[in-house]
Each structure stands twice: as structure tokens, then as C-alpha cells.
Amino acid sequence: MTDAISVTGLVKTFGATRALDGLDLSVRTGEVHGFLGPNGAGKSTTIRILLGMMRADSGAARLLGGDPWADATTLHKQLAYVPGDVTLWPNLSGGEVIDMLGRMRGGLDKRRRADLLERFDLDPRKKGRAYSKGNRQKVALVAALASDVRLLLLDEPTSGLDPLMEEVFREAVREEQRRGDRTVLLSSHILSEVEALCDRLTIIRDGRAVESGTLADLRHLSRTTIQAELAAPADGLAQLPGVHDLHVEGGRVRFDVDADALDPALRHLTAVGVRSLVSRPPTLEELFLQHYDRTQRTAEVPR
């Protein structure tokens, strides 16, 4: 199957600021793709270029087989977009906004609309000015999820939702995922969300894609945390290549180990004798810190 989104070498500048600096992104048809990065990394700018709202200075972008700038309106009938900061018209009710946006996209599934309103616990009669941030977000989500489209572009869709509603949202995205023919691009800085939902992800920093692949691919780049209780002191562990942050308290050890150094490290432990062992895969938080927290990286060097 072809890619729903393919972007290569995208550059966009705003005055002196280089918002996108040669971004590559490819999203396969039918997958939920996480688009992960800190605030200001260029996520929203990318999505706006994909929507044909902004024009890239250079680079190529294809969306559902079309040119996002030239074929904007045709493409928009096949996608639904939830902006990062949802603002509603103060004098239109939530229900009116949902219906209007749905119709402008070319259709709305009435049953799905009712179902989503119920699940998101949203009163569609309130006027735009009366909604809280989370409820405004829900209005945009219901309008997008109830539309019959091939592609969902969700820009930080859960900001402002409470944990209960976040779970409702995840369930709704999983339903999309199960249909198999819908593609979702989910931008986020909430790592657990991407971890829970996405088939593949792209990490973006300062307008460039720094990593891309499945979660498993990216974990390969990272370390595993090992906690163990040993029969005897583990001499020589600190000298092993790829072992970091070693803490020893009597017979207890805790350390991080690079993926390719895991095998020799475990052999070393079993040679000493293991009483208990906890190994934990890195959370996306840890992946994230590796890629984004430059200060921590430099601070690690002296150790």
C-alpha cells in the first residue's frame, strides 16, 4: 500500500526562525502514527503544511496521493483535522459546530455522532463561549471522529482532557485502528499516549525528524534498566562496556545498560548468582529525554 503521507526535506522559515529544517515523515496507510516532539519543535507547522494552509519554502509533501497546497479542498474532503488550540464561535452551540464542520467535509455519521457525544459526556447545546478548554477539544474531536474520512490529522488532541476522557479518546482511536483503512497522524508531547496508541512514530526536534520507526525499533536504540539482588558483590560490573549509572547497595545493584551490551551484562550477573531480577524496558519518557534533554547528556559525560 502507498503511504498516506510522505514528506521529504521540508523547510519552512518564519522570518529568522527556521520552524522546519529538512523534515522527513512518512505515514503508511492504515496506521496510527505518533508525531512526537516538544513544544515549538514544528509539529503544528508540519500539519498546517499538510493541510495546505501554509506553503513550504522547499521540500516535497504528498498527502493521500495529492499535492497538499494545490489540491487542498479535494483532499480536505477525505480528511478531518483537530487543531491544537480549539476555539469555538461564541454564538454557535457545540452541536451546530459539529454538524457544520461535518457537512463541510462532506458528511457525518449520525449514529457515530450520537455515540461519541454520549461517550465523551458532552452537552451539544452549550454555546461556544460556555465550554471549558477540555469541552471545546471534545467538540472538535467528535466532529472529526464522526466524519467519514480516510485520514485524521490530530494536533495534540488530548490537551485539556481529563484522564477519563483521555481513555475514551484512546478507545475511539483504537476503533479507527481496527477498521484498518483509516490513517491517523497523532501529534503529541504526551508520551504515554503515543506509547499506548501508535504503530509507528516519528520524533521531531528543532524542525528535523531525529528518529522514526516502530516503538520496538526505537527501544533498540535505548537502554534497559536492571535491578537485581545478587548472591555476592558484583565486581567488575562497572568496567563492562555499555553499563551506566551503576548503584550498588550491599547485594543490590541497579544500572542501565545499552541494548547491545545486555547479554554480557546478564552473563556477568548470573555468574555471580542472581536472587531476584527486575528488568524494565525504557519508557518513552526516557527515550524522549535522551533525544531532547541536551543538558542532561552533557552532564552525563563526566561520570
Next chain:
Amino acid sequence: MNTLTGTVRLARLILRRDRVLLPLWVLLLGLIPLSYVASFNELFPTEAGRHGYFAASEHNAAFVALYGRLFGSSLGELVAWRAGFLPVAVGLLSILTVVRHTRTEEESGRRELLGSTVTGRHAGLAAALVTTFAATLALGAILAVGMIAQGLPAAGSWAFGMELTASGWVFAAVGGVAAQLTSSAGGARGIAIITLGAAYVLRVVGDISGIGDGTLAWLTWLTPFGWVQRMVPYGGDHWWPALLAALVSAVLAATAVLLSARRDVGAGLLPPRLGPASATPGLRSPLALAWRLHRGLLAGWLAGFAVLGVVLGYLAAGVGDLVRDNRQLNQVFANLGGASGLIDSYIASIMGLFGLIAGGYAIQATLRARVEETNGHAEPVLGTGVGRVAWLGGHLTFSLLGPAAVLAVAGAAVGLTHGLNTGDVGRELPRAVAGALVQLPAVWILSAVTIVMFGLLPRLAAVSWGALVICLLFGLVGSALGLDDRVLEVSPFTHLPKIPGGQVTVAPLIWLTAIAAALTAAGLTAFRRRDVPVT
């Protein structure tokens, strides 16, 4: 902590945020009258010349409607009278300033952020009021000092300055009250501006009745504009109307504080209502959305123009009576074509005024698209199958056809009421409607300029108001400023035929419309090519 803690800090914040805007309008409005001094000196260097102008103007209904009553022929009195529209402008800007720093802040949620710091409950309102009071006081002082520097009597100059200050105070307080009533800034502005408009209409009716049979002259005493003009700078230099205005401002400000104490932050006194759970079948196009967004504004302008049209049309017949009763005036206006010519020129000048005001509506309606863009409302719509031209077209429908509707209503209102007075609706109605509608090409130029700004320089779109300010200045005081004709012709309104009464020339209407169309097309093209949103 008392309820006013932090007022000074908030006032400093207001001054910081408005460090360009506030001095700009304070200086501009404070200095405009200085130009009148020079132009009156040039046009009427002698006492006799001024007296002739006074005699011709004191009973000119169009002048009285615009500027108020003229009580004397001294240079100072003529200047202060000619500046008679400034109290309205000062009042309007005071309203906008107060609402901007009270209800707008609250609606955006910034008030809540500040409210959580060591800031008293009424500090926001107090800071907005105090700042605006001080700004209009400065405006009055600048004006007074300028006038004294021009060699006018000091007492009159201070009274003149106070006239503008007092108007600013009253309407700043009106804005403060309105900001407590609704939960939206737009609604608060609407309420306050309608109050301002009503005060203006009362002043016009009262004054015009005052130069006629006087039956409705008492209306002047119901409006702040009537009070401040009764200060008669350089004539009587009365100070009690300023005291009255200050008293009313204090009462209104106290009312605002009382109202604000009775409600929650973010809420209005008028409760929000629930809307429909689903949209009507028609709400599916950008035009339908634009109708929802523009209809309130359009209705307000229609109502305002209808009321103003009825009032000014009703007064038209009286303009003729004045001349019939007064042989000296008859002489003066003989060259205008006698009584009927005078009425015609009165109606034509009213229509010119309607045209300028409709220009304000045209710009406001066009800028609605910009507001949609900066508020983030444009993005979700443009993210659907709606194209950019269709989206902007929805708003342009209102910025181009809206002024047509309000002008038609104003013309019809003038024509009907005047026609009923003279018993010849069949003659007056079409002439008045035609007089109103010929304004359209010039109004469209203002819409088109705004569209071009929106397309090319969206961040500076609001500068389009400058085009209206230029047209207003040229139209109302251009000849008095002694500007060259070629400069005056920059304003599209100077090219319009004066109807009824004047020569009907079609050519300028056609090329003005063509220019407007070309500008609109250029603006649309620019908008199609640029990034959205530009914030």
C-alpha cells in the same frame, strides 16, 4: 487585601500594552482642533467675515446635526463648534478602551490569571476607568494648552478641553457598566456604542428642534453631548455642565463596581442561554456560517441607520421653513436654489454622512475575516472541503452587500419620513434612496482596501481604519483645512454626485466600482497565496 489592591500595577500594565495606541488617539484628537484655528483665520480674517459665516451656519440643519448649535461668532466659538464631533469620537474611544481592558481581558481568561495574584476584586475595572479618565484629562489639557498657545483666551480654552474630557469620562463609565452586563466583549461594546449612538441622536434631534420650533429642544438635556456643548467654550464658559457630567460619570462608575461585586469572574449579569443540539440543515456552507457571524452586526447597523434616517428625514422639511421665515438667510441661500434646493442639499449632505458611516461598517465587516483568522476560527473551516475563496467570499458578501442594505434602509427612511411630511412620497423616496445608494462605490473602495490589506499585510489589516479616518477628515474638515483639491480627491467620496439636487454623473460611479473590483480581486489572490493563519 482590599478590593482595589493592585490597581496601580494594573494601570501600568494598561499603559504598557497601549503605549502606542493611547498616546496616538489622545494626541490626534487633542491636536486636530488646532488646525481649525489656522483655517478659520485664513478663511475669515475679519470679524465681519466670521459673522457672515456664523449667520449662515447657525441655522444650517446639516451643520447643526453634525457639530451642534453655534452660539457666537468669535474665533474660539467657531473652532469649538467645528470640533463638535470630537466629543463623540472621544466617547467612542473611551468606551473601546475601557471594554478592551475589562471584558475583553475577562473573556480571554487573562483576567483570571491576574485575579489569582495579589489583585483586588475591583482592581481591573478601577485601573481601566482611572487610565481612561486620565487619558481624556490629558487630551483636554493638551487641547487647552494648544489653544492658548494659538492666542485664544485661557478660560475658554480650558472649558473647550474640559468639554472633550467630560464626554470621555461619561462614556468611559458607560463602557464600565456595559462590561458588567454581558459575558462577551462584543456584546458589551454593542451595548455601550448603542448608548453612545442614542445620546448622539438625542442631541441632534434636540438641537435641530432648537433652531426650529423648539418643541423637542428639551431632548438636548437628556444627553451628555448636549450637556458638554452647553459649556459654550469662549462664549459662556459655563462649568456646571462639566460638573454634571463628572457627577454622572461617578454614579455610573459606582454602578459598574456594584454590578461587578454581584457577579462571578467571567460571567455576565445577563445569563448565557443554551443553543440547539444540532444545526439546521442550512448551516453547511461558509456563507451560512458568515450569516451567523454577521447577522447581529448587520441588524444593529440596519436599526441604527433606520433610526437616524427617520430622525434626519423628519427634520428635512423644517430646514425649508427656516429659510422661508428669515429673509436674510433667504439671501444667503439663494445661490443654493432657495428652500427646495436647500432641502436637497441638506439631504445630499446627510447621505454623504451616511456613506462615511457605512464605510465604517464596511471595514468592520471585512475585518471580521481577520478576527476569525486570529481567533483560530478560520483553521478548522479551511481544514474541511471549503476553499479559501469560498471562505473569504462568505465574509465579503457582508462587507459588500451589507453596506448596500444599510444605505438603502437609511435612504428609504429619509425618503419616507420626508415624503410623508411633504405629502409626496412618490417623489422623495426614490430620490433619497438614489442619494444613499450612490455612496456605495466609495464605500466599496474602503471594503476593497481592507481586503487588500487582509490579503497582503494581514498583521496590519486594522490600519485600513486609517483610510476611513482620511475620508472623514477630508469630508468633514478638508476644505476648512485648506487642502489642495487634488489631495482631497484621494477620498473616493469627493467624486460622488450630490443627490438629490446635484448633477447625476455616472462615470465616477463606474470607475470607482471598477477600482473596488480590481482591488478585491487582488486581495483575494494575495489571500490565496499566503500562509494561514498569520498571527
